Amino acid sequence: MVRSEPQELTPKQYIDRVTTFYRMEMQRGALHFLYWTYGFMLTATMLIIFLQGFRFGGFNLDASFLKWLGAVTLGEVGGLAATVYGALFRRK
Numbered sequence: 001m002v003r004s005e006p007q008e009l010t011p012k013q014y015i016d017r018v019t020t021f022y023r024m025e026m027q028r029g030a031l032h033f034l035y036w037t038y039g040f041m042l043t044a045t046m047l048i049i050f051l052q053g054f055r056f057g058g059f060n061l062d063a064s065f066l067k068w069l070g071a072v073t074l075g076e077v078g079g080l081a082a083t084v085y086g087a088l089f090r091r092k
Contacts (some may be wrong), residue, residue, distance in 0.1 A: 038080045
């Protein structure tokens with residue numbers, strides 16, 4: 001590996017590099033948070049549907065609530081797919 005000489009940066013170049021680094025770290029943190037949140041919400045939704053299906057312990061929900069829950073779940077998956085697609089296939 002060949003190492004190059006250290007560069008002299010102007011204050012503006014230094015600020016641009018540091019700002020870019022922290023912006024990327026914030027984006028990574030936001031995506032990490034969203035992935036964990038989506039995962040938790042999908043798991044909770046599947047648990048509710050499972051409990052409803054087997055009527056475990058007298059578990060009984062209104063049919064309109066279950067339809068709403070299904071629509072929200074589709075929205076969650078669509079949002080997750082949009083973020084993954086944007087992260088992988090965005091033009092730079």
